[in-house]
Amino acid sequence: MSFLKRHWFNIFMTLFIFCSMGLTLLVALSPKQDAKNRGFIPCTTELANKVTSCQGGLKCTTKAILNNVICDARVVIKGANNWINDKQEKPWSNYFFEPELSEEEKLFREHTDIFYKENPNYHSDFEQLKRDYELLKEINRHG
Numbered sequence: 001m002s003f004l005k006r007h008w009f010n011i012f013m014t015l016f017i018f019c020s021m022g023l024t025l026l027v028a029l030s031p032k033q034d035a036k037n038r039g040f041i042p043c044t045t046e047l048a049n050k051v052t053s054c055q056g057g058l059k060c061t062t063k064a065i066l067n068n069v070i071c072d073a074r075v076v077i078k079g080a081n082n083w084i085n086d087k088q089e090k091p092w093s094n095y096f097f098e099p100e101l102s103e104e105e106k107l108f109r110e111h112t113d114i115f116y117k118e119n120p121n122y123h124s125d126f127e128q129l130k131r132d133y134e135l136l137k138e139i140n141r142h143g
Contacts, residue, residue, distance in 0.1 A: 020069075026092075027072055031099040039095035043071035 004011070027040050034041055047068040054060035075095055083091040101109070119125065 023069070023072055023076065026076065026095065030095045031097065033101060033105060034097075034099040035102045035105075036100055038097060040072055040075055043068055043075065046071065 027044075030039050032041070032044075037045075047064055050064035050067070051061055054064060079088070079094040080091045082088040082094060088094060116122075
């Protein structure tokens with residue numbers, strides 16, 4: 001018991017940091033686009049709108065970030081509650097899911113996939129373009 005009396009704050013802060021890091025990891029790994037606007041997407045959209053309306057105000061931005069963390073935590077808690085009440089198969093089903101994309105997003109992804117298939121090594125192409133540019137500059141300087 002004396003251990004808890006001496007180290008209660010350290011234990012509390014460790015748990016707080018662990019939970020914060022876990023929540024951040026969940027949000028980072030979850031889908032970012034979905035036609036049904038599920039998971040953390042509404043929280044992130046609300047955060048973006050609030051931070052944009054803050055126009056750089058520190059107090060306003062901090063409040064928006066804290067509200068976003070609370071919103072994200074509610075999503076996780078809702079998933080756990082739905083799982084306990086047998087409304088979903090897994091506790092993370094409401095924020096780890098196969099996203100449904102709108103037709104516009106599907107078309108964009110298809111075109112992006114085609115681009116990368118046709119240009120698999122665009123980095124080396126860009127480096128070659130830079131070398132050619134430097135060579136032309138050198139030729140023009142001496143020529």
